[in-house]
Amino acid sequence: MGRIWNDITVYGVTTYSAPGKSWQSLESDQSTVAVILDQEGGIAEPRKRLNAPTPRVRYDAGHTMYIPANTDIWAFGDSTSIVRGVRMLFNLSVVDGLLQDECDRVRWSEPVLLLYDNRIREIAKLIWEECHSEGERPLLYGESLTTALLSCLFQSSDAQKKTSQSGLTRIQLKRTVEYMRASLLRDVRLKELASVAGLSPSHFGRAFKRSTGLTPHRWILQHRVQLAQRLMRESGKPIVIAAEMAGFSNQSHFTKVFRASTGTTPRAWLHNVAQRSHNGAD
Numbered sequence: 001m002g003r004i005w006n007d008i009t010v011y012g013v014t015t016y017s018a019p020g021k022s023w024q025s026l027e028s029d030q031s032t033v034a035v036i037l038d039q040e041g042g043i044a045e046p047r048k049r050l051n052a053p054t055p056r057v058r059y060d061a062g063h064t065m066y067i068p069a070n071t072d073i074w075a076f077g078d079s080t081s082i083v084r085g086v087r088m089l090f091n092l093s094v095v096d097g098l099l100q101d102e103c104d105r106v107r108w109s110e111p112v113l114l115l116y117d118n119r120i121r122e123i124a125k126l127i128w129e130e131c132h133s134e135g136e137r138p139l140l141y142g143e144s145l146t147t148a149l150l151s152c153l154f155q156s157s158d159a160q161k162k163t164s165q166s167g168l169t170r171i172q173l174k175r176t177v178e179y180m181r182a183s184l185l186r187d188v189r190l191k192e193l194a195s196v197a198g199l200s201p202s203h204f205g206r207a208f209k210r211s212t213g214l215t216p217h218r219w220i221l222q223h224r225v226q227l228a229q230r231l232m233r234e235s236g237k238p239i240v241i242a243a244e245m246a247g248f249s250n251q252s253h254f255t256k257v258f259r260a261s262t263g264t265t266p267r268a269w270l271h272n273v274a275q276r277s278h279n280g281a282d
Contacts, residue, residue, distance in 0.1 A: 003131055005142035006098060006190070006201075008090040012131030015075075015083045022077040023050055031095075031108075032067040033088045033153065034075075035124035042079030046113045050074050056114050062121045066112040066153055073111055086124045086131070088146065095154055097191075098147050100200035104156035112153070123149045136249045141217040143190040144205050151202040167211035168204075172197040176208065180216070184223055185247040190216065224248065225261045232266070233273055239266045 003010045009030075026032060026046070036044055039061045045054050046065045053076075061083075067073045069092075077083060092108055127145050130137065168176065179196045180188065193216055194204035209215050214222065228246035231237040237245065243254035243266075258266050 003142055005139060005146045006090075007094050008088050008146050010089075010127060010131060010142070010146060011087045012128045013083075013085050013087050015077075017077050017080055017083070019079065019081075022080070023047075024075050026065075026067055026073045026075050027071060028067070028089060029069055030089045031069050031092055033064065033090075033149070034067070034085055035064045035120060035149075036061045036083060036085040037121070037124060037128060038084040039077075039080050039082070041081035042077060044075065044077045044080050044083045046111075047074045047076045048072075048111070048113075050076065054113055058114075058116060062116055062118075064112070064115040064117060064120050064124075064153070066107075066115075068108060068111060071111055073113070084128070086127050088149070095150055098150060098201045099154055100203075102151075102155050102200060102202060104154055107154050117152060120149055120152045123152070134252075137253075138217065138220070139187050140190055140220065143201075144215055144217055147190060147201050147205055155202065166207060168197060168207045172199075172207075173211050180220060181223070184220065184227065188220065221257050222261055225258055228254065228258070228266070229269070232270055239270070242266075 026034065034046075043059050044061070045056065045063075046067075047054050065073070075083075095108075096103055096105075123145055127142070127149070130142055130145065167173075176193055176197050179193065183192075190201045190205065193208075194201040197204050197207070199207060205216065208219075212219060224246045228242040228248070231242040231245055232239065239254075240251050243251050246254070248254035248257070255265055258264075258269070262269060264272070
């Protein structure tokens, strides 16, 4: 199932193959990043020439490839029955907009094959899960994940050194938090928040987490949960109504986020609130 975040088309791909060797061209008129998360039955690898194996010392899944637009690279499988991965298609102007002066444009020109990077793999797993999630989901999460993955590939070494330890200034944090509170019930975008802080989207995401301990997406979810709690506790709203009024698309998603934030379900939390209120009245 495909998603579009930051003008990047993202797929969580599962490829089934018959026994033996299999191949397909990965050439596209857009640049491509693909991450192989799992392989079953054999090995999967990218090749510049179909009949020439790519030199490698590892044969497990978890590798990443970057393919510039209009570059002939093959996805080759030897006895693989199933290959699962993430594929992202984009124009380089998108990367330029997300990373801005942090971008190492030299890395754009040549393909990268069989890159093993644990951080990229973990981000790609989250992207896979988000691609296959049900219902409407906030854009901010997918935008943050794709930005983080592209930063791993294209951020310059100098930018990595400069921004790894830096958070937002007091003024940047104040402006951003005020904007997020005012936008709590709508689908706020990563570029919006970065613009408020005067940073690139990639720099903003890291700096915000450094300052608050939370990603922008998690901060918004946490404050939506707090709003829902107030609606249930102080206004007596039913769970489903409180979830909707707090900006959640459905009760299932609300329950999942609520449990992750509080360690319990909305129903159990309400029961505990009622118990404490009853005990306090005695």
